[in-house]
Amino acid sequence: MGQHIPHIDQRSLIPAAHSSRSKRMDLETSRFSEVLRNSEQQLKITKHAQQRLNQRNIKINEETWQEIASHMQLAKQKGITDSLVVTSEATLVVNAKNNTIITAMNREEASSRLFTNINGTIILD
Structure with missing residues (x-):
């Protein structure tokens, strides 16, 4: 059985x-x-941001771009959508949600600015 x-x-x-x-x-x-x-x-760079990088003679090396991209991913994971990225070369306004550089300015120019609609800051110095 x-x-x-x-x-x-x-x-x-x-x-x-x-x-x-x-x-x-x-x-x-x-x-x-x-x-x-x-x-x-x-990373995507808007036409406006590319023009600003060119006009202001801002040069960002490949290593820094990779670091920016990496930190933008971390920011996105934390729910940050629009961020200010501060490097030794420049200050960038970025949309972390879309991995897009919105605009760029040199550090001196950025020191006297007020940034709005930003919900996070990434400092790479």
Whole structure:
């Protein structure tokens, strides 16, 4: 009456081709996740901001841009939408929600300004 069915390790029933396909899919998924993460950190610069950077001869190196992008992601996670980013080269008004640089000014120019509609500040000095 009471038939006993032995426990079978179902992993041993999966063909080798399937497990390698699974590993390949995991690798593709992780690559996609990395690309998505990188694209989420990709900064956009408005035409206005680019003009201000050019007019004011503001030069920001790649390392600083990456640091700005990273901090903008942290700000976004904390619910900050519009932020002021202060670096040694410039002061930027950014929309963290959209990863967009709105405008730029040099540090001297920014020292005498009042900034409104900002709900966070990122200082990179």
